[in-house]
Each structure stands twice: as structure tokens, then as C-alpha cells.
Amino acid sequence: MEFIGDLERLFATELYPNRIPIAIGGAVIIVVLAIVARRRRWDRVARRHPRAAGALAAFLILFGLPLAWYLGSPLFLSTTVDEPPPVIAGGATPTPSSPPPGASAPSTAPSGMGARSGSFTGADEFHFGRGTARLIETAAGGYVVRLEDFEVRNGPDLYVYLSPSADGYVAGAVELGRLKADTGNQNYDVPAGVDLAAAGSVVIWCKQFEVLFATAPLLPT
Numbered sequence: 250m251e252f253i254g255d256l257e258r259l260f261a262t263e264l265y266p267n268r269i270p271i272a273i274g275g276a277v278i279i280v281v282l283a284i285v286a287r288r289r290r291w292d293r294v295a296r297r298h299p300r301a302a303g304a305l306a307a308f309l310i311l312f313g314l315p316l317a318w319y320l321g322s323p324l325f326l327s328t329t330v331d332e333p334p335p336v337i338a339g340g341a342t343p344t345p346s347s348p349p350p351g352a353s354a355p356s357t358a359p360s361g362m363g364a365r366s367g368s369f370t371g372a373d374e375f376h377f378g379r380g381t382a383r384l385i386e387t388a389a390g391g392y393v394v395r396l397e398d399f400e401v402r403n404g405p406d407l408y409v410y411l412s413p414s415a416d417g418y419v420a421g422a423v424e425l426g427r428l429k430a431d432t433g434n435q436n437y438d439v440p441a442g443v444d445l446a447a448a449g450s451v452v453i454w455c456k457q458f459e460v461l462f463a464t465a466p467l468l469p470t
Contacts, residue, residue: 327431328403328430328432329430329433330433330434331433332434332436334395334434334436335385335387337386364384364385364470365383366383366384366468367381367382367450368380369381369382369401369451369453369463369464370464371401371402371462376404376461376462377401377463378401378453378464379399380396380399380465381396381397382394382395382451382465383396383397384445384451391438391439392438392439393439394437395434395435395436395437396436396451399433401428401431401453401462401463404462405455405458406458407453408425408428409428409454410425410451410453411443412448412450412451412452412464413447413448414450415450415467416449416450416464417464418454418461422452422454423439448467450464450465452465
């Protein structure tokens with residue numbers, strides 16, 4: 250599956266930024282091929298070789314279409330969650346994503362490590378990411394990563410990780426769980442025993458194809 254990840258990275262970094270001229274060129278090529286096929290009567294070739302044509306059609310239907318749906322459907326499908334803020338140590342609740350106008354935001358500093366948060370940025374123009382990641386202490390030794398006002402490019406097999414690097418996913422990143430939705434406020438429990446002092450960022454990572462989608466470096470607040 251790493252091959253598909255390489256293709257996606259190629260698409261995101263080289264093809265997507267030039268999508269308009271590529272789309273124009275693709276449309277011209279399709280028109281030219283249609284004209285050539287009509288003049289050379291490629292339909293007759295298919296009729297002369299019905300088994301080969303049928304096998305190709307069956308392959309596209311049984312394998313090509315499901316694969317295209319799996320890879321492409323997240324581009325136009327979207328889900329949203331709105332989980333309430335977790336209760337932090339001491340019984341208080343962290344600041345809502347949008348406090349009332351003119352109201353001062355109460356402190357959400359975890360009692361053990363001090364408040365840490367960061368803003369998401371996408372890995373590239375195609376893999377966008379927005380919103381805030383917050384590391385919140387909910388009890389003595391218990392922590393939650395909360396994503397607020399969050400939005401990311403949807404994709405297959407996306408997971409949330411705590412990475413030891415501020416620059417994104419690296420070996421040793423801790424998996425927090427499958428991404429619940431590509432938009433909205435959501436909470437993820439941090440497994441017990443994780444060295445949070447070494448946590449450099451919250452990462453959205455495509456696990457199956459090993460592609461970085463978004464990173465939020467964690468900084469004291």
C-alpha cells in the first residue's frame with residue numbers, strides 16, 4: 250500500500266497545484282481519443298474480441314470501481330461531531346471553542362504539565378488542516394487530546410497520533426484512535442504511561458497509505 254501513498258503524495262505536491270491546466274489538457278486528450286476511436290471504429294475491435302472486452306469490463310466493475318470509491322469518496326463525503334469539552338482536573342471544564350463576546354476565557358491549564366496547544370496546518374495545499382489541538386489533564390495522570398474548531402481533508406483510514414516531533418509523524422508516535430470525523434470538536438484519551446513531556450505535536454495520519462494530512466505542534470499556553 251506504500252505505492253498508493255507515494256502516488257497520493259505525488260498528486261498532492263505536483264499535480265493538485267497544477268490542477269487547472271492538467272484538467273484542460275485531460276479534456277483535450279479525451280476529445281482527441283474519442284475522435285480517433287470513432288474514425289478507426291475501435292468498437293469493431295471489441296466486437297471481434299468479446300471475451301477480452303468482457304474480461305476488461307468485469308475487472309473494471311469488480312475491482313476498479315470499488316477501489317476508486319474507497320480512495321475517492323472521502324473527497325466529497327464529510328462527517329461532523331461535536332463532543333462536549335472534557336472535565337479537567339479539579340472539576341472545572343476547559344474553555345469552550347467560542348466563548349461569549351466580551352467574556353474572559355477561564356484558565357484550562359492542566360495541573361500537572363501546564364496547558365499545551367497548537368494550531369493545525371495541512372501537509373500541503375491538498376491535505377489542508379485547520380483548528381486547534383489541546384492537551385488537557387482530566388484527572389491525576391489522565392489526559393485527553395481535544396480537537397476544537399477542527400477541519401481536515403477527509404481521507405481513508407485517518408488516525409490521530411501524538412508524535413515526539415513537532416514537524417509531524419515519526420517513528421514512536423502514539424496512536425490515540427481512528428479520527429471520528431473530518432470536522433468538529435472531538436476528544437481522544439491518551440493511553441496511560443505515555444511520556445507527554447516528549448510529545449511534540451498532534452498528527453492526523455493516513456495509517457494504511459502512510460500519508461501525513463495535518464500537524465499541530467504543541468506549545469505552552
